[in-house]
Amino acid sequence: MHSTRYIYTFVLIMTTVVAVVLAGMNTFLKPIHQANEAVFNKRAVLKSVKGTAAVDALSDEEVVAEFKNVTQMVVNMNGDTFNPEQVKAARNFKDKPGMAEDLDLAKEKKKDEKDRLHPLYVFDNGGKKTYVTAVRGSGLWDEIWGYIALDADKNTIVGTSFDHKGETPGLGAEIKDNPTFPLSFVGKKIRNTKGEFVSVLVKKGGADKTNLHAVDGISGATVTCDGVTEMLERGLKYYEPALAKK
Amino acid sequence: MAETAVQEKEPLFGKKERKLLTDPLDSNNPVTVQVLGICSALAVTTLTFKALVMSVAVVFVCGFAALITSLLRNMIPSQVRMIVQLVIIAGLVTIVELSLKALNYPVYKDLSVFIGLIITNCIVMGRLEAFSLANKPWRSFLDGIGNGLGYGLILIIIAVIREIFGKGTLMAGSPFGQFNIIGASNETMSYMINTAAEGSWFSWYTNNGLMVLPASSMFIIGIIIWVQRSWNKELVDIS
Amino acid sequence: MEALNLFLKAAFVENMVLAYFLGMCSYLAVSKTIKTAFGLGLAVIFVLGITMPINWLINEYLLSDTGIFGMDLTFLRFILFIAVIASMVQLVEMVIEKFSPSLYNSLGIFLPLITVNCAILGGSLFMVSREYSFGNSVAFGMGSGFGWFLAIIAIAAIREKIRYSNVPPALRGLGMAFIITGLMGMAFMSLMGIDLGV
Numbered sequence: 278m279h280s281t282r283y284i285y286t287f288v289l290i291m292t293t294v295v296a297v298v299l300a301g302m303n304t305f306l307k308p309i310h311q312a313n314e315a316v317f318n319k320r321a322v323l324k325s326v327k328g329t330a331a332v333d334a335l336s337d338e339e340v341v342a343e344f345k346n347v348t349q350m351v352v353n354m355n356g357d358t359f360n361p362e363q364v365k366a367a368r369n370f371k372d373k374p375g376m377a378e379d380l381d382l383a384k385e386k387k388k389d390e391k392d393r394l395h396p397l398y399v400f401d402n403g404g405k406k407t408y409v410t411a412v413r414g415s416g417l418w419d420e421i422w423g424y425i426a427l428d429a430d431k432n433t434i435v436g437t438s439f440d441h442k443g444e445t446p447g448l449g450a451e452i453k454d455n456p457t458f459p460l461s462f463v464g465k466k467i468r469n470t471k472g473e474f475v476s477v478l479v480k481k482g483g484a485d486k487t488n489l490h491a492v493d494g495i496s497g498a499t500v501t502c503d504g505v506t507e508m509l510e511r512g513l514k515y516y517e518p519a520l521a522k523k
Numbered sequence: 524m525a526e527t528a529v530q531e532k533e534p535l536f537g538k539k540e541r542k543l544l545t546d547p548l549d550s551n552n553p554v555t556v557q558v559l560g561i562c563s564a565l566a567v568t569t570l571t572f573k574a575l576v577m578s579v580a581v582v583f584v585c586g587f588a589a590l591i592t593s594l595l596r597n598m599i600p601s602q603v604r605m606i607v608q609l610v611i612i613a614g615l616v617t618i619v620e621l622s623l624k625a626l627n628y629p630v631y632k633d634l635s636v637f638i639g640l641i642i643t644n645c646i647v648m649g650r651l652e653a654f655s656l657a658n659k660p661w662r663s664f665l666d667g668i669g670n671g672l673g674y675g676l677i678l679i680i681i682a683v684i685r686e687i688f689g690k691g692t693l694m695a696g697s698p699f700g701q702f703n704i705i706g707a708s709n710e711t712m713s714y715m716i717n718t719a720a721e722g723s724w725f726s727w728y729t730n731n732g733l734m735v736l737p738a739s740s741m742f743i744i745g746i747i748i749w750v751q752r753s754w755n756k757e758l759v760d761i762s
Numbered sequence: 763m764e765a766l767n768l769f770l771k772a773a774f775v776e777n778m779v780l781a782y783f784l785g786m787c788s789y790l791a792v793s794k795t796i797k798t799a800f801g802l803g804l805a806v807i808f809v810l811g812i813t814m815p816i817n818w819l820i821n822e823y824l825l826s827d828t829g830i831f832g833m834d835l836t837f838l839r840f841i842l843f844i845a846v847i848a849s850m851v852q853l854v855e856m857v858i859e860k861f862s863p864s865l866y867n868s869l870g871i872f873l874p875l876i877t878v879n880c881a882i883l884g885g886s887l888f889m890v891s892r893e894y895s896f897g898n899s900v901a902f903g904m905g906s907g908f909g910w911f912l913a914i915i916a917i918a919a920i921r922e923k924i925r926y927s928n929v930p931p932a933l934r935g936l937g938m939a940f941i942i943t944g945l946m947g948m949a950f951m952s953l954m955g956i957d958l959g960v
Binding site: 287289445496 | 610614
């Protein structure tokens with residue numbers, strides 16, 4: 278048996294050593310992590326506009342170069358826009374410039390809806406504009422999120438990309454792994470013929486091909502698909518005022 | 524399960540040391556004999572590539588956690604040994620995580636949840652409790668590596684079966700590309716109705732939805748145990 | 763009422779073992795007889811029921827940016843949760859060793875391994891990501907523990923009976939336990955559609 282004092286000293290030294298090693302490694306690798314993460318997020322945005330395969334073929338440098346042509350805006354639910362200085366002040370960013378891509382949507386989701394800031398990316402393709410909105414919700418196990426690219430009419434979906442934290446591989450994870458799922462949204466409309474907002478439904482058991490407001494669900498992944506439906510409805514609605522002002 | 528401490532001096536790679544490495548592959552396999560690490564065997568075995576990365580990570584964590592614990596074995600107060608072991612394991616797992624994050628970010632993103640699961644993978648802590656606390660560092664290290672390999676072997680067997688029959692592919696999602704083995708091509712896999720597509724050998728095959736459910740790995744492990752015990756009669760459970 | 767529904771949901775609809783396949787190792791290894799299964803089941807109920815509220819308090823008052831440190835310390839969540847669980851298990855181990863040495867011996871290595879029973883850490887992480895209130899976290903912890911307890915009793919009962927059946931020798935014991943669990947899991951999948959409103 279060891280004395281109580283020995284136990285405390287041992288645990289203290291042990292934890293300090295581990296903490297120092299990990300903190301050192303973290304500081305050393307942090308620049309690489311941040312660069313990797315930035316490129317990863319840029320890819321996700323680009324995928325919603327250009328498609329997964331085309332973006333996967335680009336090198337990291339090409340992704341960064343491509344992203345320079347994108348106008349980044351930060352908006353709230355009233356459609357007010359914020360410049361980088363305001364974002365930086367509002368979110369206490371120290372080493373980030375306060376662009377749309379710097380926002381951590383996981384943290385924004387926890388705030389009251391009226392206090393949230395959301396990114397809005399505008400691609401200008403020879404005068405034809407594409408708006409990319411960011412949505413975030415919950416799947417079966419954990420968070421799911423995605424980027425929805427809307428055409429210049431702010432109604433027709435031209436592309437989507439989804440990701441998740443821990444959905445079941447082969448079931449819920451198919452929203453990301455299966456290339457046909459994001460593609461099935463292309464051409465769907467978020468407004469009905471009267472111009473009212475209706476969002477797009479992920480329908481269990483399959484959707485009618487002519488239905489402009491529904492896509493096929495993934496069999497066996499009902500909770501994840503319901504999560505996507507909820508995320509789209511709430512997330513896209515959030516952008517309504519901002520899109521209306523553009 | 525508790526091994527007794529080995530006293531006599533042995534060469535670096537004597538018979539006993541080799542046994543430490545090879546035993547966990549068959550007669551003392553962590554999954555099928557010691558019943559350790561089942562949860563992660565269910566979670567990461569839908570894709571072979573994930574199972575492969577997971578195995579490499581577990582071999583690393585298992586080996587070095589055993590080495591460090593064994594070096595400290597006379598200093599660790601028994602009242603707090605679990606917390607100490609977990610700090611060691613969690614530290615090593617974080618090292619794996621940080622390295623992967625810097626080396627290959629997309630793979631890290633895909634696997635970050637599962638890498639975290641290594642902390643609660645009972646193989647690591649099970650071997651620390653059963654072996655490393657009572658044995659010399661070199662042997663503990665070999666025991667850790669051996670058990671990591673034994674775990675990886677089972678993991679990859681399950682993953683290959685589940686991926687081929689559940690998705691029709693092999694090594695999907697890996698940086699080396701994937702092979703379409705049977706059934707539908709990747710473009711349509713397991714999405715609504717699996718329509719047979721070109722590009723695979725047996726395109727008439729419809730992917731088996733059961734294989735993507737966690738329950739299927741229970742059946743596969745059951746069958747692996749059956750096969751293993753049919754030829755290794757010593758393991759048969761008489762009770 | 764909400765807490766009761768959550769208890770039922772955690773115990774049956776989202777059973778840790780049979781719906782999520784968490785906490786498998788000790789479940790399979792200690793389910794040979796009902797007696798040991800009962801002991802371990804009680805230990806798991808206790809550990810889950812205690813760690814869940816403690817981890818809730820830690821997460822709310824230590825780790826979140828509205829807590830006493832006033833900064834976001836969530837990256838420490840994993841290690842702190844595990845530390846709480848480990849100390850609780852160590853406590854349980856000491857108590858069992860003192861009061862029931864026979865149970866202590868029959869549980870063997872699987873008593874300390876409750877620490878790495880993924881059902882317990884998994885439960886705490888679910889609680890955080892689902893943003894339960896304090897009362898609900900207690901109900902969820904007790905419910906998950908109770909569900910785990912029921913599952914291990916059920917498989918132990920089946921395994922005690924199946925011993926008298928003519929199973930191929932190589933499949934006896936563990937092999938059969940895996941297959942039965944797979945079947946039970948598929949049966950429990952049908953409960954997943956029940957909506958208790960929580």
